[in-house]
Amino acid sequence: MFTSINRKGIARFAAILLALSTAIFGTANAAERYRPENNRWKPSTVFLQSGTGDNQTSAYALGATWNWHWGRNFRFGYVTGYTEAAVGRWNIEHPAIGQADYATQFGITPVLRLFPAGLDGRWFSEIGVGANYIAPLFHTDGRRFSTQFNFGDHIAFGRILDTEGRSSVAIRLQHFSNGGIDAPNPGQNFGQLRFSYHY
Numbered sequence: 001m002f003t004s005i006n007r008k009g010i011a012r013f014a015a016i017l018l019a020l021s022t023a024i025f026g027t028a029n030a031a032e033r034y035r036p037e038n039n040r041w042k043p044s045t046v047f048l049q050s051g052t053g054d055n056q057t058s059a060y061a062l063g064a065t066w067n068w069h070w071g072r073n074f075r076f077g078y079v080t081g082y083t084e085a086a087v088g089r090w091n092i093e094h095p096a097i098g099q100a101d102y103a104t105q106f107g108i109t110p111v112l113r114l115f116p117a118g119l120d121g122r123w124f125s126e127i128g129v130g131a132n133y134i135a136p137l138f139h140t141d142g143r144r145f146s147t148q149f150n151f152g153d154h155i156a157f158g159r160i161l162d163t164e165g166r167s168s169v170a171i172r173l174q175h176f177s178n179g180g181i182d183a184p185n186p187g188q189n190f191g192q193l194r195f196s197y198h199y
Helices: 002-025
Strands: 043-052 057-074 077-092 101-114 123-135 149-160 167-175 188-198
Touching: 043 077, 043 167, 057 101, 057 188, 077 123, 101 149, 123 167
Parallel strands: none
Antiparallel strands: 043 057, 043 188, 057 077, 077 101, 101 123, 123 149, 149 167, 167 188
């Protein structure tokens, strides 16, 4: 029943999440590393990522991020954040009988990024939890999602590659599940490599 009503509901939820993160964080002072933009809806970064997951599944995604133009210095480092929107494709090597061998993922995720104190200011770690719509229903010969709406949470470690802060690379560990909305809820994990370009 949840999957039959979630298309409009998820679209509304994603729009509200994006609007709230922009409203809350877009009014603060600009972060040290990120230049403020006149147009808040213009992405500040684009990215490509790929990786492999459980159950012989691979994933590819592209997307964009919007900086919050907010940042705080703490004893342990400098914290800032952004909102990302991503479109991805999951390739399923062994689909269940009668099921598609792919799934398409749409996601919106608020992310916190930390530049640890004591380093050169180019290393970072981050954490994020967001909303994702994955269709058709993810179903392999050994694993079945019960909903098309799923949460996606990740941790990542990366480095800015140049002194101007325009390009970066990160290793990400990402988990997708519906958070107990319905059963079964086996979850799906991915290890990913992301390249980002800030313009």
